[in-house]
Amino acid sequence: MSDHMPPEAGTRRERARADTLREIRATARQVLVASGPDGLALRAIAREMGLSAPALYRYFPSREDLVEQLVADLYDELSDHLEAARDAVVPARPGVQLLAAARAFRHWAITHRVEFGLLFGSAAQGVVPDEAGEGPAELAGRRFGGVFAALMAQIYVEQPFPVPGEDELTPELRRQLQTWCAKLPVALPLGVMSVFLSCWITLYGMVCMEVFGHLRFALDDPEPMFESELRRVARQLGIADAAAPS
Amino acid sequence: MSDHMPPEAGTRRERARADTLREIRATARQVLVASGPDGLALRAIAREMGLSAPALYRYFPSREDLVEQLVADLYDELSDHLEAARDAVVPARPGVQLLAAARAFRHWAITHRVEFGLLFGSAAQGVVPDEAGEGPAELAGRRFGGVFAALMAQIYVEQPFPVPGEDELTPELRRQLQTWCAKLPVALPLGVMSVFLSCWITLYGMVCMEVFGHLRFALDDPEPMFESELRRVARQLGIADAAAPS
DNA sequence: CGGCGTTAGCTAACGCTGTTCACTCACTCT
DNA sequence: AGAGTGAGTGAACAGCGTTAGCTAACGCCG
Numbered sequence: 372m373s374d375h376m377p378p379e380a381g382t383r384r385e386r387a388r389a390d391t392l393r394e395i396r397a398t399a400r401q402v403l404v405a406s407g408p409d410g411l412a413l414r415a416i417a418r419e420m421g422l423s424a425p426a427l428y429r430y431f432p433s434r435e436d437l438v439e440q441l442v443a444d445l446y447d448e449l450s451d452h453l454e455a456a457r458d459a460v461v462p463a464r465p466g467v468q469l470l471a472a473a474r475a476f477r478h479w480a481i482t483h484r485v486e487f488g489l490l491f492g493s494a495a496q497g498v499v500p501d502e503a504g505e506g507p508a509e510l511a512g513r514r515f516g517g518v519f520a521a522l523m524a525q526i527y528v529e530q531p532f533p534v535p536g537e538d539e540l541t542p543e544l545r546r547q548l549q550t551w552c553a554k555l556p557v558a559l560p561l562g563v564m565s566v567f568l569s570c571w572i573t574l575y576g577m578v579c580m581e582v583f584g585h586l587r588f589a590l591d592d593p594e595p596m597f598e599s600e601l602r603r604v605a606r607q608l609g610i611a612d613a614a615a616p617s
Numbered sequence: 618m619s620d621h622m623p624p625e626a627g628t629r630r631e632r633a634r635a636d637t638l639r640e641i642r643a644t645a646r647q648v649l650v651a652s653g654p655d656g657l658a659l660r661a662i663a664r665e666m667g668l669s670a671p672a673l674y675r676y677f678p679s680r681e682d683l684v685e686q687l688v689a690d691l692y693d694e695l696s697d698h699l700e701a702a703r704d705a706v707v708p709a710r711p712g713v714q715l716l717a718a719a720r721a722f723r724h725w726a727i728t729h730r731v732e733f734g735l736l737f738g739s740a741a742q743g744v745v746p747d748e749a750g751e752g753p754a755e756l757a758g759r760r761f762g763g764v765f766a767a768l769m770a771q772i773y774v775e776q777p778f779p780v781p782g783e784d785e786l787t788p789e790l791r792r793q794l795q796t797w798c799a800k801l802p803v804a805l806p807l808g809v810m811s812v813f814l815s816c817w818i819t820l821y822g823m824v825c826m827e828v829f830g831h832l833r834f835a836l837d838d839p840e841p842m843f844e845s846e847l848r849r850v851a852r853q854l855g856i857a858d859a860a861a862p863s
Numbered sequence: 864c865g866g867c868g869t870t871a872g873c874t875a876a877c878g879c880t881g882t883t884c885a886c887t888c889a890c891t892c893t
Numbered sequence: 894a895g896a897g898t899g900a901g902t903g904a905a906c907a908g909c910g911t912t913a914g915c916t917a918a919c920g921c922c923g
Binding site for chain 1: 790818820835840842
């Protein structure tokens with residue numbers, strides 16, 4: 372008897388397994404926000420689902436792997452959020468889209484502090500993460516970075532902004548940017564890539580400092596400073612006209 | 618580190634207690650680097666010192682407080698490192714000193730990754746740290762920030778660099794900077810403070826990204842990029858001439 | 864000098880953690 | 894119908910932070 376059908380499903384067992392796996396990931400996420408990163412215990416996840424802790428080992432070889440999967444899921448969720456903000460911009464000018472994505476990044480970060488801490492706060496992946504290569508988290512992280520990178524490239528292609536010439540970069544930096552460039556699908560001037568990194572560092576630094584409380588020594592509400600930095604970035608990208616807050 | 622010294626006052630008991638307390642802090646630090654932040658267990662510290670775990674409760678009300686003390690110690694150590702680098706600059710021009718301190722910051726961070734993660738990651742202080750006010754860690758953190766702040770102020774006082782006028786700041790940002798300024802010993806133009814924050818965000822962002830591995834997607838060795846960002850900061854502070862790497 | 868209060872340190876214990884093992888039971892396939 | 898697979902179980906182990914109750918040494922004061 373072959374009922375063929377839902378194209379994408381395997382055997383019943385495989386479907387059930389996939390369902391449970393999804394439920395585990397969802398529950399883990401929920402426990403994370405409810406109990407903080409330290410409260411993210413296998414037993415807590417299991418209890419929430421009405422099964423016993425060792426059962427989870429049918430799905431993940433260790434807690435660490437489960438957390439890594441969770442990190443990947445969170446990166447994906449964050450990427451979705453950014454893309455949604457980007458695509459909500461009409462008309463779709465990449466400059467405005469970049470600013471929208473940046474604001475969405477900060478918004479997600481401050482409304483999901485615990486999750487953000489897991490992604491960017493060195494908690495999960497060891498602080499000394501030589502761990503060459505792979506893992507779903509690494510992959511999802513690249514998708515996240517790609518959202519910004521693509522927008523930045525698009526901005527430059529549509530309307531080039533001033534970038535340092537290659538002769539203005541130190542030879543060491545040039546070499547670093549070159550080896551990076553070689554790994555990319557499209558080739559961009561090295562100066563563009565240095566500007567991209569510089570902007571990304573500003574964005575990352577600003578949001579990290581806010582979420583981790585390292586701006587509280589100075590600012591009560593970091594949003595105005597964030598907007599100010601965003602304007603500086605926009606100026607650097609020649610999209611200052613797009614910077615008015617929505 | 619910044620404890621005052623020789624009299625070593627107090628009864629014998631008090632001295633013994635102070636000694637043990639210092640030993641605990643030193644051992645904690647050592648266990649931290651040896652076993653990572655997760656391996657920083659009370660029992661491990663106690664074992665290393667040849668005593669039992671509950672004994673530590675005579676010195677700290679909880680593990681969390683011990684970690685906070687450790688964080689304070691690390692901030693102090695880092696501050697010492699920065700001040701040493703600053704004071705090693707001859708002749709003592711504040712521009713050069715700032716760059717020296719910035720490089721020392723990065724150097725300490727990448728040679729003390731685990732400790733850095735504890736200070737600047739989301740691990741130690743709760744990610745949602747409303748915890749108003751106090752604690753030795755907060756205090757030591759302010760000393761650390763003060764090193765940079767003082768240098769920056771000195772640079773401006775000696776030779777003012779161009780800063781945005783108050784009318785170029787949004788009213789919200791102006792208000793934020795004003796309430797911060799009110800808490801400071803000396804009053805500086807708001808534009809200076811916004812530039813300081815901007816520079817500090819760059820420095821923090823760059824070093825955090827490197828240590829937490831969020832630059833590995835692009836750069837193999839982030840140092841050239843760090844130097845490039847440092848030059849940008851120097852340019853902004855009118856000390857570009859001081860930016861040549863030592 | 865003797866006694867007493869203070870206090871550093873101990874062991875034992877509780878409840879929690881991640882993880883392993885041996886087992887049961889339901890489902891799937893031949 | 895029987896064999897085999899695999900999800901889920903409870904018990905157990907080592908380790909965690911923390912509390913309680915005890916011991917013994919120390920410092921002070923009469």
